[in-house]
Amino acid sequence: MCVRLTDSKRCFVSTQFEDSYSRKYYYLRLSVTEACNFRCTYCLPNGYKPTHKNSEFLSVDELRRVVSAFANRGTSKVRITGGEPSLRKDFIDILAMISEQEGIKKVAMTTNGYSLAKNVHRWRDAGLTDINVSVDSLDPRIFHQITGVSKLYNIMNGIDTAFEVGFSQVKVNVVLLKDLNNGDLPAFLKWIQYKPIQLRFIELMQTGEMHSLFSRHHQSGVSIHNYLVSNGWLMKVKKHSDGPAEVFYNPNYVGEIGLIMPYKKDFCDSCNRLRVSALGQLHMCLFGDFGIDLRDLLQEDRQKNALISRIQDHVSNKKKSHFLDQGYTGVTSNLASIGG
Incomplete structure (x- = not known):
């Protein structure tokens, strides 16, 4: 069935990509680079070590063909990730291209915020x-210890600038780290009391390169969940294109709190997102066994139907869970490799 999504003469198929567990996929996480200029302990503690030339990452035309195929199958939200996506010199072109695709209603990005105020x-x-901005601590010393850079004040200024230019809400990502920032909740709550920030605490996830760090610093989000519930915070109802966060609101706060707890039972039941890496690999999950090469079908517009068919064939075989709770980390060596 074809459903008209705009006043244009073009029509798009309404059927979403769907797996064998009846999960439908409205949300694409699209990595545009593996490069990053931070050295976060949980991702690239030794900094980014190039294994590919910048020219090897998907071109704007290749990215357009990816987004067009997903939009054709009902995807309405694209999140641009990295690495740090704004390191791409053609990042503005990428944004404009995605926003022009029919059916795409949300164009989001996750950034470390280093150039936020300027751009x-x-x-x-x-x-x-x-926009999502990573701020792992409000203490400059701890922030530097986690990220390897001294840019906290620049990033905070960038968040304020985002509000000034018209963003009604900014999401702030905080990777929860035992013995580093797990005591920062009071400071974060004070910060969001009068600011429209959705503060998202993300449990540290184990990847192939950080077994020892995970064992030292993994902190469950359950304690924050229990604190919120006992202090009058209420859970919001999810929209179909929302990510995995459980979001809480409180009438005494302008801001919100989100919790992303991937080790929680049934976390994967509501999965609605697929990933494409900067090298054109389709990933069913951040912690999947392998990537599926799409690049050979991204060279010409006429290959669109074959591209859609390849994606659906693999989505049909998507596993029920990531099995993180059983210690499985898949092929993900670090979070920057396929967009976190």
Whole structure:
């Protein structure tokens, strides 16, 4: 069945990509680079070590063909990830291209925020609708210890600038780390009391390169969940294109709290997102066994139907769970490799 999504003459198939567990996929996480200029302990503690030339990452035309195929099958939200996506010199072109695709209603990005203050107005003008910024601590000393850089004040200024240029909400990602930032909740709550920030605590996830760090610093989000529930916070109802966070609100706060707890039972039951790496590999899961090469079908527009068929064939075989709770980490060596 074909459903008209705009006033254009073009029509798009309404059927979403769907797996054998009846999960439908509305949300694409699209990595545009593996490069990053931070050295976060949980991702790239030794900094980014190039294994590919920048020219090997998907071109704007290749990215357009990916997004067009997903939009054709009902995807309405694209999140641009990395690495640090804004390191791409053609990042504005990428934003504009995605925002022009019919059926795409949300164009989001996840950024470390290093150039946020300087560029967020240009990003918004190019079509960015939603923004996530990583801020792992409000203590400059701890922030430097976690990220390897001393950019906290620049990033905080960038978040304020995002509000000034018209973003109604900014999501802030905090990787929860025992003995580093797990005591920062009071400071974070004070910060969001009068600011429209959705603060998202993300449990540390084990990848192939960080077994020892995981054992030292993994902290469950259950304690924060229990604190919120006992202090009058209420859970919001999810929308179909939302990510995995359980979001809580409180009438005494302008901001919100999100919890992403991938080790929680049934976490994967509501999965609605697929991933494509900067090298054109389709990943069913951040912790999957392998990637599926799409690049041979990204060279010409006429290969679109074959591209859609290849994606659906593999989505049909998507596993029920990531099995993180059983110690499985898949092929993911670090979170920057396929967009976190």
